[in-house]
Amino acid sequence: MPGTVSRVTTPSIRADLAEAHAAVVAEWGEPGTWWTGAERLAIVAELRRARAADPLPPWVSPSAEGLVPDDHLLSAPAVDAIWRIANHAGTFTRDVYDALVARGLSPEAYVELVAVVATAAALDTFTTALGLPVYPLPDPVPGEPTRELVAGAVASTHWVPTVPGGVSVLQALSAVASGNETRRNLSEAQYLPAEALIGDLTWSRGTLDRLQIELIAARTSILNECFY
Numbered sequence: 001m002p003g004t005v006s007r008v009t010t011p012s013i014r015a016d017l018a019e020a021h022a023a024v025v026a027e028w029g030e031p032g033t034w035w036t037g038a039e040r041l042a043i044v045a046e047l048r049r050a051r052a053a054d055p056l057p058p059w060v061s062p063s064a065e066g067l068v069p070d071d072h073l074l075s076a077p078a079v080d081a082i083w084r085i086a087n088h089a090g091t092f093t094r095d096v097y098d099a100l101v102a103r104g105l106s107p108e109a110y111v112e113l114v115a116v117v118a119t120a121a122a123l124d125t126f127t128t129a130l131g132l133p134v135y136p137l138p139d140p141v142p143g144e145p146t147r148e149l150v151a152g153a154v155a156s157t158h159w160v161p162t163v164p165g166g167v168s169v170l171q172a173l174s175a176v177a178s179g180n181e182t183r184r185n186l187s188e189a190q191y192l193p194a195e196a197l198i199g200d201l202t203w204s205r206g207t208l209d210r211l212q213i214e215l216i217a218a219r220t221s222i223l224n225e226c227f228y
Helices: 015-028 037-052 076-091 094-102 107-129 177-190 210-223
Strands: none
Touching: 015 037, 015 107, 015 177, 037 076, 037 107, 076 094, 076 107, 094 107, 107 177
8 A cells, every 4th residue: 555664574583593503604614624714614605606606507617617716715626516516416426526536626525515515505595585694704713624534434325435324314424523513403403303303293393393394394305306
């Protein structure tokens, strides 16, 4: 109606979810296992650049198009991996992965890169869907990555090294303990806690119940062409 003033309401975010997101953002700037804090922030920034850019076809890499500056903090194969994950994840084949490793991106560094990209994509999708600005990047924390190998991680059922045991999809980041822990903490806040995952179909936070959560998760997986 004429003269009506529309009001924009800022969505209310659950306290535990906001806390989990804040922890992830802080971790982006901290030294990881294979990347420094500055490099991990560069991974997030590159993901955002890839998602905002005019899409390249999956057979064209940003490095081949001259989109990786010589002074970039990340290597060309790392940037190529980020762009493909961001825009053409369904085309990420074993041959693509092997080519990245042959160009110098170690399997463990790749696993941590995927962990950072996955958490950043989740948080950016969340804020964008609610009409909120993306979380600002923190200052990098000085220090070197630990470069600690995870005992028992071998390339067997996955392309990358994983620790055997448990549900296959939960093994994916197990070669990098810190990335796997971040994935678990974020999943418990955004999805459901581990103790409710198997068998508890009545679990609820008091909002959506378990069956509603699974319906949304299944629909999202279909839309994202999730293999799992």
